[in-house]
Amino acid sequence: MNRKIFIGTDSGATTTKFCAVWDNGEIVTHKVLQRSTSSENGRAAVIQAWIAGVGEFLAQNNLQWEQVAGVGLSIPGPYERYGVFSKTPNLPASFAGWDVYTDYKNALEKQVGHAMPLIVGNDGNFGGVAEAQIARGKTRTTVAMLMPGSGLGCAFVDANGLPLDGDTLAGLETGHAAAPVHLLGLTGKPFSCGCGRDWGCYEAYTTLSGLPQLLVEKLKNYPDHELAKSPATPKEKAFSLRTRAQQGDPLAVEIFDFQARVMGLLVANLSMTLDAGIMVIGGGLMDTEVTTDAFRERYLRIIRETAKPYLWPPQRDTIKIIPAVLGELSQAIGAALVAMYQSKK
Numbered sequence: 001m002n003r004k005i006f007i008g009t010d011s012g013a014t015t016t017k018f019c020a021v022w023d024n025g026e027i028v029t030h031k032v033l034q035r036s037t038s039s040e041n042g043r044a045a046v047i048q049a050w051i052a053g054v055g056e057f058l059a060q061n062n063l064q065w066e067q068v069a070g071v072g073l074s075i076p077g078p079y080e081r082y083g084v085f086s087k088t089p090n091l092p093a094s095f096a097g098w099d100v101y102t103d104y105k106n107a108l109e110k111q112v113g114h115a116m117p118l119i120v121g122n123d124g125n126f127g128g129v130a131e132a133q134i135a136r137g138k139t140r141t142t143v144a145m146l147m148p149g150s151g152l153g154c155a156f157v158d159a160n161g162l163p164l165d166g167d168t169l170a171g172l173e174t175g176h177a178a179a180p181v182h183l184l185g186l187t188g189k190p191f192s193c194g195c196g197r198d199w200g201c202y203e204a205y206t207t208l209s210g211l212p213q214l215l216v217e218k219l220k221n222y223p224d225h226e227l228a229k230s231p232a233t234p235k236e237k238a239f240s241l242r243t244r245a246q247q248g249d250p251l252a253v254e255i256f257d258f259q260a261r262v263m264g265l266l267v268a269n270l271s272m273t274l275d276a277g278i279m280v281i282g283g284g285l286m287d288t289e290v291t292t293d294a295f296r297e298r299y300l301r302i303i304r305e306t307a308k309p310y311l312w313p314p315q316r317d318t319i320k321i322i323p324a325v326l327g328e329l330s331q332a333i334g335a336a337l338v339a340m341y342q343s344k345k
């Protein structure tokens with residue numbers, strides 16, 4: 001008999017990624033299939049695109065629909081309730097209130113002609129599930145993941161491999177907790193954050209979205225820097241910093257060192273709450289295709305050094321702070337893994 005598989009569908013606004021795991025959690029292929037989400041054509045078109053994408057993924061890997069024992073769907077939050085979109089940035093306004101769980105489940109069941117288990121969850125949390133499975137190996141170590149990109153994705157994965165979702169599905173939105181940046185010499189008005197909170201969110205000090213504000217702050221010490229006089233937009237200037245830092249530009253290096261220190265404080269904060277044995281750091285700063293080994297090592301070293309004095313003594317000796325390895329695959333794989341874990345409950 002053909003082996004069972006669990007499908008992961010990771011839907012973003014523009015593209016959806018498809019992958020699968022075997023019934024022991026092994027990844028079927030690291031070659032991700034990526035197709036347009038078709039969100040501009042409405043709800044029915046999206047569902048049709050997902051079913052077609054799963055079919056194409058199966059065909060490419062010589063798999064059959066009859067092998068599919070469950071499906072996971074990874075979607076951006078926030079949600080009205082389980083499987084129902086709330087007003088979500090980057091998705092059409094008409095998607096608010098859409099019960100994507102019911103519509104996808106019905107379409108899958110129509111396709112296979114019998115019941116099909118479906119789980120739906122937060123994309124960042126599912127990314128954490130996949131990275132956690134690799135980071136912890138055969139142990140039951142708990143894992144927190146921090147993924148600074150345009151925003152700051154956070155996840156906590158428990159000893160059973162499942163993410164902390166929270167009662168309103170907003171668990172581990174730690175990027176929007178207050179960062180104690182006064183410890184790093186930054187006083188004055190807290191940076192603003194896209195979420196609207198005024199207490200100086202971690203996200204504002206650790207991600208691309210907050211970089212323009214950090215650049216203004218740090219340029220005070222570099223009045224003659226090229227970027228102090230450049231006519232480029234704040235966003236363009238922010239985008240140039242990662243390359244500049246890797247070329248040794250002292251201003252850019254100082255900016256990422258600062259971001260790493262704030263991440264270190266966040267690691268320490270999370271350790272007081274979660275006591276996770278492993279912290280996985282992902283996102284664009286850990287991308288091996290666009291950053292040098294030296295850049296990534298420096299960033300991780302500063303995180304470790306900053307966190308250490310704030311940890312409890314047993315944590316200091318045992319905590320592992322390591323880079324993510326799956327990149328853009330993680331959320332689709334995590335969705336498939338959660339579908340598999342739930343099938344065994």
Ligand SMILES: [Zn+2]
Nearest residue numbers: 176193195201
């Ligand atoms: Zn915020």
